[in-house]
Amino acid sequence: MSDFLQYTIFGIMLGAGYAIAATGLVVTYTTSGVFNFAQGAVGMVAAFCYWELVSAHHVPVLLSLLIILVIGAAISGALVERVLMRRLHGASSERPVMVTLGLMVILTGVATIVWSPTTERQVGNMVSGQFRLAGINIQYQEVLIIGVALAVAVALRALFYSTRTGYALRAVVDDPELLAMSGVSPNRMSQYGWILGFMMAALAGVLLAPTQTTGISIEAFTLLVVNGYAAAIVGRLKNIRVTFVAAIVIGLAENYVINYVLPHVPQNLVPDITYALPMVFLFGALVTLPSVRLRAVGRLTTMRAPRVAGGRESLVAGAVFFVVAVAAALVFANTLVKGTTLLDLGGLVMTLGIAGLSLVLLTGYSGQVSLCQFSFMGIGAFVMGKIAGGGSLLGLLAATGVCAAVGALIALPTIRLRDLYLALATFAFADAVAQGFFPDSHVYGSGGVSIGRIVIPGINFGSDSAEFLMVTAFFVLSALLVLAIRRSLFGRRLVALNDSPAAYATVGLNIGFTKVAVFAIAAGMAGLAGALYGTVQGVVGTTDFDIFPGIIFVLFVTIWSIRTVSGAFLAALTYVVLNQLWPNGVGLFAGVGIILIGRAAGGLLGVDAFHFRLPWVRRPAGSAPSVAAPVAVVGLGETRAAG
Amino acid sequence: MPPDSPAGGGSAALSVSEVAVRFGGVSALNDVTITVEPGTVTGLIGPNGAGKTTLFNVISGLQAPDRGSVHLFDTDVTGMKPHRRARLGLARTFQRLEIFGTLSASENVQVGLESTVKWWEWRHLRRAMPWKRRAASAGSAGQSGTGPSVGVAPEHPGSLAASTCDRLLEGVGLAGLGHEQSSNMSTGLARMVELARALAIGPKLLLLDEPGSGLDEAESKALGDLLAKLAAGGMAVLLVEHDMELVMRICDRIYVLDFGDIIASGTPDTIRHDPMVQAAYLGAAEPESGAAGPPGPDAEGEDR
Numbered sequence: 001m002s003d004f005l006q007y008t009i010f011g012i013m014l015g016a017g018y019a020i021a022a023t024g025l026v027v028t029y030t031t032s033g034v035f036n037f038a039q040g041a042v043g044m045v046a047a048f049c050y051w052e053l054v055s056a057h058h059v060p061v062l063l064s065l066l067i068i069l070v071i072g073a074a075i076s077g078a079l080v081e082r083v084l085m086r087r088l089h090g091a092s093s094e095r096p097v098m099v100t101l102g103l104m105v106i107l108t109g110v111a112t113i114v115w116s117p118t119t120e121r122q123v124g125n126m127v128s129g130q131f132r133l134a135g136i137n138i139q140y141q142e143v144l145i146i147g148v149a150l151a152v153a154v155a156l157r158a159l160f161y162s163t164r165t166g167y168a169l170r171a172v173v174d175d176p177e178l179l180a181m182s183g184v185s186p187n188r189m190s191q192y193g194w195i196l197g198f199m200m201a202a203l204a205g206v207l208l209a210p211t212q213t214t215g216i217s218i219e220a221f222t223l224l225v226v227n228g229y230a231a232a233i234v235g236r237l238k239n240i241r242v243t244f245v246a247a248i249v250i251g252l253a254e255n256y257v258i259n260y261v262l263p264h265v266p267q268n269l270v271p272d273i274t275y276a277l278p279m280v281f282l283f284g285a286l287v288t289l290p291s292v293r294l295r296a297v298g299r300l301t302t303m304r305a306p307r308v309a310g311g312r313e314s315l316v317a318g319a320v321f322f323v324v325a326v327a328a329a330l331v332f333a334n335t336l337v338k339g340t341t342l343l344d345l346g347g348l349v350m351t352l353g354i355a356g357l358s359l360v361l362l363t364g365y366s367g368q369v370s371l372c373q374f375s376f377m378g379i380g381a382f383v384m385g386k387i388a389g390g391g392s393l394l395g396l397l398a399a400t401g402v403c404a405a406v407g408a409l410i411a412l413p414t415i416r417l418r419d420l421y422l423a424l425a426t427f428a429f430a431d432a433v434a435q436g437f438f439p440d441s442h443v444y445g446s447g448g449v450s451i452g453r454i455v456i457p458g459i460n461f462g463s464d465s466a467e468f469l470m471v472t473a474f475f476v477l478s479a480l481l482v483l484a485i486r487r488s489l490f491g492r493r494l495v496a497l498n499d500s501p502a503a504y505a506t507v508g509l510n511i512g513f514t515k516v517a518v519f520a521i522a523a524g525m526a527g528l529a530g531a532l533y534g535t536v537q538g539v540v541g542t543t544d545f546d547i548f549p550g551i552i553f554v555l556f557v558t559i560w561s562i563r564t565v566s567g568a569f570l571a572a573l574t575y576v577v578l579n580q581l582w583p584n585g586v587g588l589f590a591g592v593g594i595i596l597i598g599r600a601a602g603g604l605l606g607v608d609a610f611h612f613r614l615p616w617v618r619r620p621a622g623s624a625p626s627v628a629a630p631v632a633v634v635g636l637g638e639t640r641a642a643g
Numbered sequence: 644m645p646p647d648s649p650a651g652g653g654s655a656a657l658s659v660s661e662v663a664v665r666f667g668g669v670s671a672l673n674d675v676t677i678t679v680e681p682g683t684v685t686g687l688i689g690p691n692g693a694g695k696t697t698l699f700n701v702i703s704g705l706q707a708p709d710r711g712s713v714h715l716f717d718t719d720v721t722g723m724k725p726h727r728r729a730r731l732g733l734a735r736t737f738q739r740l741e742i743f744g745t746l747s748a749s750e751n752v753q754v755g756l757e758s759t760v761k762w763w764e765w766r767h768l769r770r771a772m773p774w775k776r777r778a779a780s781a782g783s784a785g786q787s788g789t790g791p792s793v794g795v796a797p798e799h800p801g802s803l804a805a806s807t808c809d810r811l812l813e814g815v816g817l818a819g820l821g822h823e824q825s826s827n828m829s830t831g832l833a834r835m836v837e838l839a840r841a842l843a844i845g846p847k848l849l850l851l852d853e854p855g856s857g858l859d860e861a862e863s864k865a866l867g868d869l870l871a872k873l874a875a876g877g878m879a880v881l882l883v884e885h886d887m888e889l890v891m892r893i894c895d896r897i898y899v900l901d902f903g904d905i906i907a908s909g910t911p912d913t914i915r916h917d918p919m920v921q922a923a924y925l926g927a928a929e930p931e932s933g934a935a936g937p938p939g940p941d942a943e944g945e946d947r
Binding site: 293294295305488489490492493495496498499500502503504505506507508509510511517 | 703704705706724725726727728729730733734735737741742743744745746750751753754755757758759760762763824837840841843844
C-alpha cells in the first residue's frame with residue numbers, strides 16, 4: 001500500500017511536469033494557431049542552463065530561475081514570434097510545423113556543441129529534504145513541482161477567463177481580423193502566447209531536470225515532452241483544464257506501468273515498452289477526438305504551381321541522369337573519401353533521394369506531413385536484412401509491402417482529423433521506433449544488421465560501381481513513378497485534396513481513403529529506400545534511422561523544394577555531403593535554412609534568383625503559362641506569384 | 644413521397660424537413676423545410692447572415708443539423724458523408740471560392756469528371772505512364788460508363804456521356820482557357836470553373852451559392868440561360884443569389900430565409916408582392932437593381 005502511494009505521488013509529480021509543458025503548448029496553439037514542436041527542446045535548453053548556472057557556477061537557485069525564465073525564455077519566446085513566426089502568415093499549412101522543427105534541431109544542435117554529451121550532468125533538487133505522511137516519504141521537490149503546476153494552471157485560467165487580455169488571447173485564432181477591428185493587435189496576442197509557452201516549457205524543463213536520475217541528456221529531455229502531446233491532444237489543443245488533468249493521468253499511468261507492469265515482462269522488452277508508452281498515449285488520445293468538420297474556407301493558392309514534366313521529357317531527363325551516373329561510376333570508381341568510396345556515398349544519396357521522393361508525393365502533392373520516413377527506412381532495412389535473408393529482390397518487395405502496411409495503420413487513426421495530428425502521430429511513432437524498437441537486441445541491437453548486396457542471376461552487383469548504378473536506376477524509376485502519379489488522376493486528386501478538402505468531398509471523393517492510400521504509398525517508398533540504403537552500406541544500426549536525422553532530412557527537402565523531384569535529390573545530396581563535412585552541424589544548417597526559406601512555398605528552387613543559376617530550371621515566361629512548352633527536366637521549381 | 648417512385652419522375656430531388664442548426668447560443672436555422680423539384684430552378688434568397696450558406700452546408704453534408712432531416716431523391720442522407728451525397732447526384736459550388744488552385748481550369752473539371760473512377764485500376768494507371776503522350780484526352784476516363792447518368796439531354800454540359808472537359812468548359816463560357824492555372828483567374832471566371840467542375844460529376848441536384856457575384860451583366864445573363872437550360876434538361880437547381888433580376892427571371896419557385904426562418908415561398912410574382920419579404924429583405928436591397936448587388940461575406944457557418 002505504501003508502495004502504491006509512493007508511486008502515486010511520483011506519478012502525479014511527473015504528470016504535473018508534463019502538465020506545465022502541455023498547457024504551454026496549448027497556450028501557444030490557442031493564441032497563434034501553431035503547434036510548437038520545439039517545446040521540448042526549449043525545456044531541454046532551460047534544464048541545461050539551470051545545470052550550468054546552479055551546478056557549475058553556483059549561482060543561487062532563485063536568481064538562476066529568474067535569469068532562465070524571465071530573461072531567457074520570455075525574451076526568446078517574444079523574439080521567436082516576432083522574427084520567425086510572424087513572417088509565416090499566409091504560408092502553406094505545413095510550414096509553421098517545419099519552422100518549429102527547425103528551431104528544435106537548432107536548439108539540440110547548439111546544445112550538443114555547448115554541452116558535450118559525454119559528460120554526465122546531474123541536477124540536484126531545488127529544495128532538499130522530505131517529510132513523512134501516511135507512512136510514506138514525500139520529498140519537498142515533489143510537493144514543489146505539484147504546487148507550481150497547480151499555481152500555473154490556476155493563474156492561466158484566471159488570465160484566460162477573467163481578464164480582457166485573456167478574452168483577446170482566446171479570440172485571436174478564431175478571428176484575427178475581428179479582433180484587430182476591436183483595437184487589439186492580433187500579433188501582440190500571439191506574442192504573449194509564445195512568451196507564455198516558452199516560459200512554461202522552461203519551467204517544466206527546470207522542474208523535471210532532477211527527476212532524470214542518470215543525468216540530463218539532450219535527446220531524452222527534448223523528447224520527454226512527447227508525453228505532454230497526448231495530454232494537449234486530449235484537451236483538443238485548447239482546453240487548459242482538460243489538458244492539465246490528462247497530463248496528471250498520463251504521469252500516473254506511466255509510473256504505474258513502469259512499477260507494476262515492467263517487472264513482469266522479459267528484460268529485453270522493458271525499453272521497448274517504456275519508449276512506446278508516449279506513442280500509446282498519443283494514439284489513445286487521438287481516438288478521443290471528434291472528427292474535424294470540413295470547412296469551406298475559401299483558401300486560394302497564390303503561388304504558381306510547379307510545372308509537371310510530361311512523360312517523354314521525364315523519360316529523357318531520367319535517361320540523361322542515368323548516363324551521367326554511368327560516367328561518374330567510371331571516373332570515380334576508386335575514389336575514397338574518409339575511408340568510404342565516393343560511389344557508396346553516391347549510393348546513399350540515391351537511396352535518400354528515394355525517401356525524399358516519398359515526401360514529394362506525400363507532403364509536396366497532398367500536403368500531409370510525415371516525420372517518420374526514416375523510421376520506415378529503418379523498418380525496410382530491417383525487413384530486407386532479417387526476414388528475407390538479405391540481398392534478394394524479394395527482400396525489397398517485402399520491405400516495401402511491410403512499410404506500406406505499417407504506414408496505413410499509422411494514418412488510419414488520424415484521417416478524420418486535421419493534418420497536424422498526422423504530424424504528431426508520425427513524430428510519436430518515430431520516437432517510439434527509434435528509442436524502443438531499433439535498439440532491441442532482436443532488431444538492430446548494438447551490433448546492427450548486415451544486409452548483403454542484391455543477387456540477380458547473371459548480374460553481379462558486387463562492385464561498388466554496379467551497386468551505385470543499381471540504386472541510381474531505382475532512384476530514376478522512383479522519380480519517374482512520382483511524376484507519373486502526379487500526371488495521373490490520382491495525382492490530380494492529391495493536389496485537389498491539398499487545395500480544397502471541402503470541394504474534394506463535394507465532388508464525391510473520399511478524403512480518408514485518399515489520405516491513407518498516399519501515406520501507405522509514401523511509406524512503402526521509404527521502406528524501399530531503407531532496404532536499398534542497407535545494401536549500399538552493408539551494415540545498418542540503431543543510430544542510422546534516429547528521429548532527429550529523419551526530421552533534419554525532411555527540413556532539407558522542404559528547403560530545396562518539397563514539390564519537385566529535383567528538390568528531393570538536392571536534399572539527399574546536401575544531407576550526405578554535410579554529414580561528411582560536419583556531422584554535428586547538419587541540424588544547424590537545416591534549422592537555419594528552413595527559417596531563411598520562411599514561407600516561400602517553392603523552397604530554394606522556387607526563389608527567382610535560382611532561375612538564373614540553375615540552367616535546367618526554366619523561368620516561367622510572362623503571365624501565361626504555356627502547357628505545351630517543352631522543358632526537359634526531372635522536376636521544376638516554381639515562383640511565388642506577386643502578393 | 645412514395646419510396647418506389649423513380650428518381651426525377653415526380654418525387655422531390657431534395658426535401659429538407661424541419662432542419663435546425665445552432666452555433667453556441669445563436670440559432671442559425673429554425674425548423675427550415677424546403678423542397679426542390681427536378682426540372683426546376685428554385686431560388687433561396689435572404690439578407691446576409693440569414694442562414695443560406697449554413698443550409699447549403701447542411702444539405703451537402705459539411706454541417707450536421709441539430710434536428711431535422713435531409714432527403715435526396717427519397718434517400719435519407721441526414722447522417723451521410725459529403726462524398727456519398729455527391730455520388731447520389733448532389734453537386735455544389737461555394738460562396739467563397741473553393742477551387743483547386745494549383746490545378747488548371749481543365750484539370751479542375753477533370754477531377755470532377757473522374758470522380759467515380761477507381762485510380763488503382765491498371766487501365767487508368769496506364770494512361771499516366773511515361774511512355775504515354777502528355778495530356779491524354781481529358782474526359783475519356785469519365786466515359787467508362789460508370790459515371791452517373793443524368794436526366795439531361797446529351798447536348799447539355801451536365802451530361803457526361805457526350806461531354807469532354809472542353810465541352811463543359813465551353814458550356815460555362817471558358818472555351819480556350821482550360822490551361823490557365825485556376826488560382827490566377829478572375830473571381831468571375833473561377834466561379835465558372837467551380838460550376839463546370841460541379842456539372843462534371845453529372846449532378847441531378849445542383850446547389851449554387853452566389854454564382855453571379857463577380858460576373859458582369861452579359862456573363863450574368865449567360866449564366867441565367869445556362870441554368871434555365873440545365874433545368875429544362877431535368878436537373879434540379881437550388882440557387883442562392885443576390886442578383887434579384889437573375890433570380891426573378893429564371894426561378895420557378897423562391898424561398899425567402901430571414902434570421903434562420905423561411906418567411907415566404909412561392910413564385911417570383913408572389914415573392915415580389917409579399918409584404919413580409921419587402922419588409923425583411925427587398926426593402927433593404929433594391930429589387931430592380933439589375934447588376935449583382937454587393938455580396939458581402941456571410942459570416943455564417945463558421946464554427947467557433
